Amino acid sequence: MTKMNVVLCFSITCFSVVFIASLTSNLWPTSLFRGIIGLVVGAGFGLIFHAIWKFVVSTRPEKVTLEEEDSTDRYIDDIIKMEQEFSRTPLTEEPEATAAEEETSYDVQNSEQQ
Numbered sequence: 001m002t003k004m005n006v007v008l009c010f011s012i013t014c015f016s017v018v019f020i021a022s023l024t025s026n027l028w029p030t031s032l033f034r035g036i037i038g039l040v041v042g043a044g045f046g047l048i049f050h051a052i053w054k055f056v057v058s059t060r061p062e063k064v065t066l067e068e069e070d071s072t073d074r075y076i077d078d079i080i081k082m083e084q085e086f087s088r089t090p091l092t093e094e095p096e097a098t099a100a101e102e103e104t105s106y107d108v109q110n111s112e113q114q
Helices: 003-023 028-058 066-088 095-113
Strands: none
Touching: 003 028
16 A cells, blocks of 8 residues: 555544534534544544554565575574484483482481381
8 A cells, every 4th residue: 555545544534533523412513623623633543554654564584585585494493402312312310319318218207207
């Protein structure tokens, strides 16, 4: 959408909403005046929205080149290899930790007997 289309959509929408809401409780000249104020405010919102939209669209990432894609594939392959090596090694407790647990359980048994 062009800048003019965005501003027109916002301003006409704001004018319509304000005019109809004001018309339910005011005379038509007052409603028209408030609708024109809504038109100006809506145009401001349209400009702000268009600026934000333009910023968001312009900061999208560029297309990836073949060289960058190859380096990314190699990086992913390295990660997959590391995960496979990690999953092959069993996760067991260290002998020191097992010995410490046995001592603790032995002490608990002795204290219970006393």
